[in-house]
Amino acid sequence: MQSDVDPPHDHHRSALARELRLVPLPIRRSLGLPDFALDVMDAVVESLHDVLDTDGSRSWEHRLEALASRFQAIFPGNDVDQLLEKLARFTESDIKAVIDPYVARFKNGSAKTFLHRLMGSGGYSRLVSGWEADWALCLLALRRLMRAILPLVQALEDAAVPLNDREREGFASSSSANFVLIGMLLKMDSTIESYMERRELSFSELGFPARPDESSALSTGLHDLVDALRMVLDVEAELRASELSDVLVRKLRGFEQALESSEDGIAQAASSLVEFVDRLLRTAFTPEEVLAWVALHYPGDKTLTYRRNGDGELIPTKRAAALCFSHAGQAPNPDSSLNSMLATTLVKVRKDAEQLKHADRGTPEEAEELRMLMKAMRGAVTFVLRANWILSEGQYERLQQRFAKAA
Numbered sequence: 001m002q003s004d005v006d007p008p009h010d011h012h013r014s015a016l017a018r019e020l021r022l023v024p025l026p027i028r029r030s031l032g033l034p035d036f037a038l039d040v041m042d043a044v045v046e047s048l049h050d051v052l053d054t055d056g057s058r059s060w061e062h063r064l065e066a067l068a069s070r071f072q073a074i075f076p077g078n079d080v081d082q083l084l085e086k087l088a089r090f091t092e093s094d095i096k097a098v099i100d101p102y103v104a105r106f107k108n109g110s111a112k113t114f115l116h117r118l119m120g121s122g123g124y125s126r127l128v129s130g131w132e133a134d135w136a137l138c139l140l141a142l143r144r145l146m147r148a149i150l151p152l153v154q155a156l157e158d159a160a161v162p163l164n165d166r167e168r169e170g171f172a173s174s175s176s177a178n179f180v181l182i183g184m185l186l187k188m189d190s191t192i193e194s195y196m197e198r199r200e201l202s203f204s205e206l207g208f209p210a211r212p213d214e215s216s217a218l219s220t221g222l223h224d225l226v227d228a229l230r231m232v233l234d235v236e237a238e239l240r241a242s243e244l245s246d247v248l249v250r251k252l253r254g255f256e257q258a259l260e261s262s263e264d265g266i267a268q269a270a271s272s273l274v275e276f277v278d279r280l281l282r283t284a285f286t287p288e289e290v291l292a293w294v295a296l297h298y299p300g301d302k303t304l305t306y307r308r309n310g311d312g313e314l315i316p317t318k319r320a321a322a323l324c325f326s327h328a329g330q331a332p333n334p335d336s337s338l339n340s341m342l343a344t345t346l347v348k349v350r351k352d353a354e355q356l357k358h359a360d361r362g363t364p365e366e367a368e369e370l371r372m373l374m375k376a377m378r379g380a381v382t383f384v385l386r387a388n389w390i391l392s393e394g395q396y397e398r399l400q401q402r403f404a405k406a407a
Contacts, residue, residue, distance in 0.1 A: 012049045014041035015130035019123070027118065036074055043070040045134060048141050052209045132199055133206055139192045140203050143214055146185050151236065152386065153181045154229040156338075158379035159345045161372060162352065167344050171337075179226055186222060193217035230375065237378045240385050245283075245403040251276040255374055259367050266366050270357035273374055277350045280381065281321040283406050284399055285329060290316040293324045297332055322346040326380075328388040328395045339388070345380040349373045 017038040020028065025035075047070065050063040116124045157179050160168050193216060196202070203210035218225065241248035251272045258268035285293070294304045294316060304320035307313070316324075322343035332339065353373055356366055389396045 012046050014038070014045040015133040016127070017041040017045075017130075019127040019130040022123065023115070023118070039074045041134070043067075043074060045137060046070060048137050049209065052137075052141060052144065054209055054211060132201065136196065136199075136201050136203065136206060137208055139195065140208050140210055140214065143189060143192050144211075146189060147214075147218075150182070150185060150225075151229050151232045152383055153185060154179075154226065155233055155379035155383045157181055158230070158233075158375040159342055159383065160376075162348055162376050163341065163344060167348070168341055171341055179222060182226060182229070183222055186218060186225065189217045233375075233378055233382055236382055240382065244400060245279070245407065247279060247407075248276060248403075251279070255370075259370065264360075266362055266370065267357050267360045269367075269370050270353040270360075273353040273370065273377065274350055274357065277346055277353075277377060281318070281325050281346070283402050284325050285321065287316055287321075289329070290321050290324045293327075293329060294320050297327075298323070318350065319343060319347050326384050326388065328384070328392045330388070330392055330395070339384070342380040342384055345376050349377045349380075 020033070020038055029035075047067045050058075050066060053063075112124075115127065119127065156171070160171050203215060220228070238249060238252055241252055255269045255272040255276075258265045258272060262268050291305065291314060294301065298304055298320075304317055304323070305314055306317060308315055323340065326339040326343040326346070327336065353370065356370060356373075360366070385396070389399060
């Protein structure tokens, strides 16, 4: 029976593998290249072309099916999911142990000298060009990934601003004047451009499916980029709120309107922020559901529950509700420090906004602090919804149903 998966196209295969196939098999083995390595190179390059392709003629389901078939052909009789799971369990030391011998061969010059003598200047030059072309494809994929996650990175940067170093739990230090992660991504984008320019390479001339804006590095400065990303986050926050509840939309809009035009703007804006967090957490999970989640995943943590009036009904704390929400009600990962940090952000934003509501001196400094808290809340909620709720099968739809029922 004929497969629905498209046959691979040779011009989408690895340029490096093509040149290495010209090297006799015994010599390849002496260099430590296993027989299947070239097929893996082809599969990786073909898969990257599939992922980067923007013509829309093939569905993602079709592309993923093609990816699985490639690796099943290389490793017949093996479950591709198990292979990927095994790779995912590789530690940094495991990867280093695999790569270091190859790096050592080329670093000391012996392998390069040997291949140069074997293949001649022309053949060796083609081998280097093949490596550079394959690496350029990887850099294009990295550039697209980095640009796609820029809003989420900015969301995390904003979410971390009101927290102290301990509360960030290992997250990169952040302040309103020092956007560490965004700056790193900009630097990586420039590094990609430098690599391409030094080797006089072009994504389009190499035949890669690059978008027009991916042909060069981002030209905007750090602060202009941050401002643009925050505008994107404003739009996304209102979009997500509209998908859940009209009340949440009113709280977002009322916050800014209060600061801009109300005589009692600080108190009203702070109240809108507190009510947004409360309604979000309260509607996502009932107290009974939060207690059950805490008992299952954080048994013995006395900071997440308390007794009403000292010895009455067991009640979950705000942090317990925020933790349950930040994990989308799912089991925490072995390292869930990021979700824990975002839960801390929601709790601290609510607490600080509540204090501002009661202090309310009406100063510009209070208004600025409230805007910072709103950015932090928006960043935390946007990241949690996109990274946890939407990616957890059926969870975001369930959240929408909860809000619809509560309306």
